[in-house]
Amino acid sequence: xxxxLAQAPDSVSVTPLxxxxxxxxLLLGLALFSGFLxxxxxxxxxxxxxxxxxxxxxxxxxGTTMTAFALVGSTGKAFQKGVGTYGLMASASGLIHAACFxxxxxxxxxxxxxxxxxxxxxFFRNRFESNNLGYLLFPCLVLLVIPYLLIGVIGSxxxxxxxTSGMFPELFPHENPVLNGALPPWLIGLVxxxxxxxxxxxxxxxxxAWANTFQTLVFMAMGLLAFFLISKALGGLGAAIxxxxxxxxxxxxxxxxxxxxxxxxxxxxxIPPLMFLTYMFIPLSVGMFPHLFQHWLTAKxxxxxxxxVVAHPLCIMVVWVPCVLIGLWATGVFNEGAKDIWPAPxxxxxxxxxxxEVGKVLSVVIKFLVEEPIVAGLVTAGILAxxxxxxxxxxxxxxxxFTNDVVLHNRDRSQFSEKQIVLIAxxxxxxxxxxxxILSLVLKNVxxxxxxxxxxxxxxxxxxxxxxxxxxxxxxTKAGAYACVIxxxxxxxxxxxxxxxxxxxxAFATGHRSDTGVMPVAICFVAxxxxxxxxxxxxxxxxxxxxxxxxx
Amino acid sequence: xxxxxxxxxxxxxxxxxxxxxxxxLLALLHQDQxxxxxxxxxxxxxxxxxxxxxxxxxVAAIFWAAVVRFAWPTGLEKWADEGxx
Numbered sequence: 001x002x003x004x005l006a007q008a009p010d011s012v013s014v015t016p017l018x019x020x021x022x023x024x025x026l027l028l029g030l031a032l033f034s035g036f037l038x039x040x041x042x043x044x045x046x047x048x049x050x051x052x053x054x055x056x057x058x059x060x061x062x063g064t065t066m067t068a069f070a071l072v073g074s075t076g077k078a079f080q081k082g083v084g085t086y087g088l089m090a091s092a093s094g095l096i097h098a099a100c101f102x103x104x105x106x107x108x109x110x111x112x113x114x115x116x117x118x119x120x121x122x123f124f125r126n127r128f129e130s131n132n133l134g135y136l137l138f139p140c141l142v143l144l145v146i147p148y149l150l151i152g153v154i155g156s157x158x159x160x161x162x163x164t165s166g167m168f169p170e171l172f173p174h175e176n177p178v179l180n181g182a183l184p185p186w187l188i189g190l191v192x193x194x195x196x197x198x199x200x201x202x203x204x205x206x207x208x209a210w211a212n213t214f215q216t217l218v219f220m221a222m223g224l225l226a227f228f229l230i231s232k233a234l235g236g237l238g239a240a241i242x243x244x245x246x247x248x249x250x251x252x253x254x255x256x257x258x259x260x261x262x263x264x265x266x267x268x269x270x271i272p273p274l275m276f277l278t279y280m281f282i283p284l285s286v287g288m289f290p291h292l293f294q295h296w297l298t299a300k301x302x303x304x305x306x307x308x309v310v311a312h313p314l315c316i317m318v319v320w321v322p323c324v325l326i327g328l329w330a331t332g333v334f335n336e337g338a339k340d341i342w343p344a345p346x347x348x349x350x351x352x353x354x355x356x357e358v359g360k361v362l363s364v365v366i367k368f369l370v371e372e373p374i375v376a377g378l379v380t381a382g383i384l385a386x387x388x389x390x391x392x393x394x395x396x397x398x399x400x401x402f403t404n405d406v407v408l409h410n411r412d413r414s415q416f417s418e419k420q421i422v423l424i425a426x427x428x429x430x431x432x433x434x435x436x437x438i439l440s441l442v443l444k445n446v447x448x449x450x451x452x453x454x455x456x457x458x459x460x461x462x463x464x465x466x467x468x469x470x471x472x473x474x475x476x477t478k479a480g481a482y483a484c485v486i487x488x489x490x491x492x493x494x495x496x497x498x499x500x501x502x503x504x505x506x507a508f509a510t511g512h513r514s515d516t517g518v519m520p521v522a523i524c525f526v527a528x529x530x531x532x533x534x535x536x537x538x539x540x541x542x543x544x545x546x547x548x549x550x551x552x
Numbered sequence: 553x554x555x556x557x558x559x560x561x562x563x564x565x566x567x568x569x570x571x572x573x574x575x576x577l578l579a580l581l582h583q584d585q586x587x588x589x590x591x592x593x594x595x596x597x598x599x600x601x602x603x604x605x606x607x608x609x610x611v612a613a614i615f616w617a618a619v620v621r622f623a624w625p626t627g628l629e630k631w632a633d634e635g636x637x
Contacts, residue, residue, distance in 0.1 A: 083601040087582070091605035094612040095578055102616070106625060110632035237597035249599045252589040277583055302629045310617045317609040324602060552631040 012166035012181070019377025020163075020384065023218070024195050027388075030214055031199030031207040053300050054307040060209045061295050061308050062315045063216035063389035065097065065286060067148070068155025068359075071223065071386045073450035074320055076158075076358035078327025079350070080448075082248035084271035085327065088279050090320035094313030096283035100464070101309050104287045105296045107471050109305070111550055112297050119397075120293040121405040127470045127550055128481040129542055134405050136482065140489055141290050141401065144459040145394055146436065147502065151453045152391045153440035156192045157185040158359040158449060159383050162349075162367055163376070178349060189440055192384070193433050196391045201426055205294065208392040215385035220318055222382020225375065226366055227322035233369040234329060234341065243341050245331035251276070253513060256334060260354040267355065268513050275506055278519035285460035287467055290401060291393035319386075323362070330361045343368040355504075359449040398432050399425035443502075452502045458495075458521035462488040465528030469536075474547050480536030487531035488524050495520035567623050574615060582608065 067073075078085040108123065117123050121134040121141075161182045169181035199207045234240040247254040253270040286292050299305060332338055333351045346368045350361055363380065370376040403425040408416065416424075466484045469476035499505035499520075506517030587601050594603040 083599045086602050087584070087605040087608075091608040091612070092582060094609040095575075095582070095615075098612065098616045099575070102619065106628060110628045113632040114634070241593055241597045241599070246591060249591040249601070250589045251587075251601055273583070273585060273588070280579070280582065302625070302632065306620050306624070309620055310613055313609045313612040313616070317606055321598075321602065321606050325598070328599070552628060 013373040014167050015373030016163055016377035016380055017167060017183075019374055020160075020381045023378075023381035023384070024191070027211060027214065027385075028195060028199055031211045032202045034199075034203045034207045034210040054304040056209050056213050057295065057299050057304045058308045058311055058315070059213035059216040060393070061101070061292065062312060063212035063219075063386075064289075064291055064295070064393045065093075065312075065390075066216070066219070066316075066319055066386050067390035067453065068151045068158075068387045068449055069453040070316075070319055071219065071323055071383050072155045072158050072359045072362055073151070073448075073453055074323040075327040075330075075362040076360070076448065077450040078248070078324040079330050079361045080267065080269075080327075080355060080358045080450075081271060082251065082269050082331075083324065083328060084251035084276065086320055086324045087251075088271060088276060089282065090316050090324075091313075092280045093283040094316050096280065097286050097316075098309045098312050100284065100287040101305055101312070104464075104467055104471065105292075105308075106302050106305055108293065108467075109296045109299055109302055110552070115549060118297060118404050119401050120288070120290055121401055123293075124466070124470065124481070125405075127542075127546065128476075128478045129546055130478045130481070131410065133478065133481055133485070134409065136485055138401060138406060140459070140463070140485060142398060142432075144456055144463075145290065145398060146432075146439070147452050147456040149391060149394055149432070149436040150440055150443065151449045151456070152387045152394075153189050153192060153436055154444050154452075155359065155387045155449050156188055156384060157440070157444050158357075159363045159380060159387070160188045161185065162360050162363040163380050165367070185444055186441060189437050192388060192391070193437050196388055196395060197429070197433055200392055200396050200429065204422075205393075205396055208396050211392055212389045215389040219382040219386040219389070220315070222379045222385070223319055223322055226362075226370070226379040226382070227326065229370050229375065229379075230326055230329070230365055233371075240325075240329045243332040243335060243338075244328045245334045248328055248331045253516075258334075258352070258354075260352050262354060265354065268515055272513070272516045274518060275515050278506075278522040281461050281519060281521040281525055282454060282457045283461070284464045284521075284525070285457035287464040288460040291390075291397040294393065294397045294400065326365060327361060330365055356445060356448045395429050395433060399429040402428040448504070451504045454504075455496055455499070455502050458519070458524065459488070459492050461521045462492060462524035462528050465525050465532060469529075469532055471550070473536075474551055475536055475541060476532060477536040477539045477541055479539035480532040480534075483535040484528040484532035488528040491524040491527045492520070495524070571619055571623055578608075578612065578615060 074085055074089070111117070112123065115126065117126070121137055124137060125131055125134045161179065165178055165180070165182040167181050168183070172181055172184055174180040174182070199211055203210075231237050231240050234243070245256070247256060247269045251271045253268065253272055256267040256269050258265050258267050330346070330350055333342055333347045338347050338351070346364055349364050353360065362383065366376055366379050370379060403421060407424055408421070413421075463485070465488065466481060470481070495505065495507060496502070504515060505520065506515050507520055507523055509515065509517035584604055587604055590600040592600050594600055598606070
């Protein structure tokens with residue numbers, strides 16, 4: 001029988017919070033130091049003067065793709081749906097992400113380097129000889145990034161609220177015993193967004209790259225540490241898997257009755273084959289993420305990509321296997337005899353968590369199974385590292401796109417000083433951060449982190465129906481590009497609304513389960529590709545000059 | 553720019569063909585229907601459904617290492633390094 005805390009202690013140590021504060025301080029210090037290297041030019045602010053080498057590129061790319069989705073979301077999804085979570089996203093991503101880096105990233109790097117492009121909108125404007133395509137793409141990209149930003153900020157609430165529960169009962173009283181004394185979301189969001197904004201402002205993409213490298217190393221190390229400690233607390237790896245709910249060990253669809261605070265509900269466990277198949281479109285999203293385009297632009301050379309292409313699947317495995325196992329182990333709370341193995345608070349909180357709340361499983365398990373407060377703080381800091389490593393690049397990227405592709409486009413750049421250009425970018429970033437912060441407070445209890453992320457990924461994945469033809473088909477035309485973006489946007493909006501604005505959804509589902517159908521991403525991708533191809537076949541081809549520029 | 557002489561281009565094409573075939577094979581192997589209801593564990597702690605896909609990730613990395621080694625687009629790099637237009 002493992003030695004565990006039978007119940008939460010009466011007074012809660014603030015040591016984990018102190019450790020987290022120290023981590024944030026260290027992160028700020030590192031990023032501010034990188035700011036000393038900031039050359040003050042907009043080129044350096046936006047693309048770090050193309051000086052990011054292979055290891056930092058791998059850490060940056062991996063760090064930005066491993067978000068709250070990977071740590072908080074994957075653990076929660078495994079707790080919700082079972083072992084199939086890894087195959088659903090992680091192994092498919094290992095194959096397809098690398099394919100996108102190889103097929104899209106290197107080619108985009110080459111074209112951007114030769115012609116001096118900063119952003120993906122510049123790329124598409126030039127490829128399709130259309131200024132207005134940029135004005136159509138810009139709101140699509142921004143609107144798709146916002147859910148991705150939201151999962152980061154909401155993910156930080158899912159992590160920090162259980163971690164700080166009981167720490168400050170007099171400062172932050174609440175009638176819900178889980179929330180009593182916890183830092184409120186408004187304060188958590190303020191600190192997280194504030195820290196990220198500070199180091200972006202200090203050093204732009206160079207600071208983001210350094211911060212990503214540091215944070216990626218931290219969350220990988222802390223993730224493994226958490227895994228080791230939790231398994232030890234449960235009596236070892238074998239004992240931990242033995243007490244897992246049997247229905248979660250397979251992908252065969254089954255149902256689990258869950259008594260949530262809102263009432264009795266039925267959880268759909270397992271994954272139907274059609275959903276599993278069409279989920280393979282989701283990893284295509286890395287082909288169109290604005291911040292990953294930005295990373296491709298910041299690479300020192302194409303050779304910098306080699307390590308990323310090869311190591312990315314392994315890095316995903318190192319993070320996702322432990323997370324999925326922890327999520328599976330936690331399903332033991334549904335079994336008879338759970339209270340003999342798990343602390344009562346874990347059983348009480350997680351056996352009644354709704355589908356939207358499953359993301360808190362990781363921090364709840366850490367809080368009540370990792371006895372040493374310093375270690376608990378380090379592990380939680382690691383989770384925050386994963387969350388923040390995505391926020392910085394996205395914030396920065398949106399500022400870059402707005403400045404270069406909306407404000408300065410069609411204007412004489414020499415009218416603005418370098419300082420003014422950087423100020424414009426920063427102002428837009430502040431606006432986006434504020435919008436994200438407010439939305440996160442409004443939506444924090446509405447949707448599951450994993451599912452919201454998948455909607456963002458779906459939109460970007462569907463937009464790869466634009467980038468593949470742009471790179472590999474000389475016959476892709478301006479009109480075809482418009483048709484593609486409009487088809488993707490309209491089908492995405494349609495399905496997003498059908499999902500209840502961000503819930504798990506499959507199209508043409510049969511039976512009483514909602515996940516037996518086709519993932520909307522597959523339909524949106526096909527709609528975009530078919531529209532592009534059909535319209536391109538009947539419209540004016542790009543000029544010879546454009547073909548020479550984009551097809552070596 | 554990338555075509556060079558006929559012989560290296562044909563060789564590239566055959567390598568490309570092999571890469572595409574292996575990629576498609578890997579994509580098909582991802583849909584491991586035969587493991588769907590397998591609740592056994594491997595090494596005493598890892599469910600088969602997880603162990604298979606963890607191994608898949610390792611195989612994917614090996615595949616991409618081979619692609620990087622044998623099909624790296626050096627022509628594209630040279631083209632990019634030729635300078636801005």
